[in-house]
Amino acid sequence: MKNNHAKVRAHDAIVGVLYLISAGLTLYTQNLNFLWIAVAVGGLQILSPLTKFCPVYFVLNKMMPDTEPLQDGK
Structure with missing residues (x-):
């Protein structure tokens, strides 16, 4: 597992940003559809x-x- 720490951290950051965007847009627009x-x-x-x-x-x-590929379907 060489250099996968950066990939795991990038994954966590991207997913976290998507959650924050969803919550932020919901609060900002008061449109619950952004929770989807x-x-x-x-x-x-x-x-x-x-x-x-x-x-x-x-x-x-x-x-x-x-x-090394992670979660590549194998």
Whole structure:
């Protein structure tokens, strides 16, 4: 597992930002439909261990080819 710490931290940061964007847009616009962003991200996080696929890791695996692939569906 070489250099995967940066990939895991990037994943956590991206997911955290998506949650904050969802909450912020909901509070700012008072439109509860923005909570669906958080629901979708949470659903993907729940399904990720079962399917062994994560869209964020898919992109990060392409952007960081010198690291070991994580959650690549294998």
